[in-house]
Amino acid sequence: MDNLGMQPFVIAENGAKHKLYAALDGPVHRAQLPSGPDIWLVTGYDAVRQLLAHPDAVRDRFGGGPYSERLPAELRDALFHSMLHVDPPDHTRLRKLVAGAFTRRTVEALEPRIEAFTDALLDGFEGRDVVDLLTDFAYPLPIRVIGMMLGVPEQDQHQFQSWTPQLISPSTVGYDAFAAAAAEFLAFARALIAAKRATPGPDLLSALIAARDGEDKLSENELTSMAHVLVIAGYETTANLIANGTLALLEHPDQLARLQADPTGWPTAVEELLRYDGPVQSTLTYYTRSDVELDGETIPAGSVVFASLLAANRDPAKFAHADQLDVRRSPAHMGFGHGIHYCLGAPLARLETQIALRRLFERFPHLSLADADLTRAPAVIINALTTLAVRPGPPADTEG
Template sequence: MTAVIPTDPFTSTGATDRHVIYDALVAAGPVHRFPMPNGAEGWLVTGHDAARAALADPALVKGGPGHGPYAGQLPADIADAMDHHLLVLDPPDHTRLRKLVSAAFTRRRCELLAPRVQELADELVAGFADRDEIDLVSAFAHPLPITVICELLGVPDPDRGAFRAWTGPLVAGSMAGFEAYSTAATGLVGYLRELLARKRREPADDLLSALVAVRDGGDALTEDELTSMVFLLLVAGHETTVNLIGNGVLALLTHPDQLAALRTAPDRIVAAVEELLRFDGPLQSAVPMVSAAATRIGGTAVPAGELVVVSLLAANRDPARYPDAARLDLTRDASGHLAFGHGVHHCLGAPLARLEGRIALGALLARFPDMRPAAPVDELSRAPGLLMNGLNELPVRLR
């Protein structure tokens, strides 16, 4: 069954607007004809089974470089330096690049980072000792993951402040407007080139130095692939976790019964994070795909050459997969959710994001047992965009 979307979820910015729109679409069917924010038409997949199948369908491909926002308007050297990463490549190039960085993001390797993540989270919450109210997004949800990914990569501490100004427009894509997007892209690419030059001169025990060694060692990694890889790790490596923490805290604060249950059984935090990911995940959609050949998605015939977007947010609220899906239930078996995608493009950093989410929520709940919203939910807003699903701010009273 197909339907034209009556309201655009990508530009809807109310805290709960997207879920209302997607719930209606899921009820109407698993696949819908839809208009992209840039005016192009394609197919939006909202049903869980259809989404899972689409993400693993060999007929649906990413299309390769040249399909990023404003690809035809940006200077070619800037576009190329950002547009040769894992999310836009298909095998065998995707397989080759993923292999180069996958060792840094295994579950075991990420667990070794747990003491440092815990230390950072504890330092942040300790810094709120004299404050009654904070914006949880800017004061906690953002600085924790940006510090973690920058330390992992080897980005010097004084350089980290600029990333928020760059990553906001870059994750918003075409909705940021060309001027803002171009300025952010040029700024970040210029910085990355300088940083990588420094790593060549002064290599260290970090992931950037290891990637430079791979590039300079002739292991089939081009200069554009190197800068694109670092771009992806920096942007995707922290923005998803910012949203996981912000969305997760909002969900708990607006479901006090579930929050109380978690406080009485803090050992359930691992399972709780999975339900929070399902309930209001950090990603709205997977990176768009193109049908390289005619295929069927959720019973709908999709001709070759069509644009296909899988809505992770909608699929995770499909009642056919999760009964009473719009209800937060920390005892639910949330396995099989698509918050981090599925198939070969399943999020490489998912183990790290889960670790940070678990530690961040645990630190907040332990330190501030009386934390509560400092603003009505209907006053909160989300950034417009195709991919990300995050709050602009989340005012909370700590005590």
């Protein structure tokens, strides 16, 4: 069994994170978080699926973050009581109340507005020699979409990006930064909920306030917790999927050429990009309430466990030529997780990414990397680039 010292690290060579996982022997390992605690890390595809569907692998109501017990009770209760952080029966009840706001019809109805947001952002590329695709496109697009869905005034949406690095990677930023971001976000969420309760609108947050299942409804803490999850999950993962996907295609021009020749391939391509270099490195914390056996390895009761979706999606026992990008592949990936905590917003993330990448490369068919010295953010959960400098080149309608 290997010991993986999971320290905060900067990756200068794209793919180094994948090489680290590939060097491990077997699907189950002991590891150490940057904040100090020893954990179990599951990396094999079959073992990850078994863990995420195992009845004795559970979440706790505070999400198992390294500083959850240090947070004031008011913050814990108000931010970590969503369906992402709890188990059945609470999980079943909360997901049922929230799922109505994420119907296929609701998501499909957003397509024209997502296309308009995308085109407006791409307008800003014209005439520029170098663009940071992260700050100028990958982040603003899903922020605009989730802000619109929640009914957040446009002038306030930029605040999301200042809070989420601390909220999503507490073990790498430290307790003080994590707690400060949590308090600021909670104040923002409470004020927004109060405004929506006083004046409901045609937005997701108003719908969640009004959501009913018989006499059941979301409590105040459940509403603020759902706002917390929707903001983070609603833009951070999608932003990194767009950025990672852009990089993968620029590094594989033959695959990009296939999509430019046949744009009907974009939905399948996004599935392969989720497998090849998805936005989520590891799940949130799971706990074992009894001994759990995975692939012949016993994880004792009371253990803290993380499942690496990034490693599982490159498992050579599951995927032929796992380290190769093939946009024609239709992989049974776990980019959105598995089991009861499978990402509820997956259809929206897929739609945003398909639109973003297709229109990006249609508008700027000669897009190229401006800086090959790329780094990854030091994080346990997210698989994110820190910057992605690109040269747009001439727009398609000005060629020749």
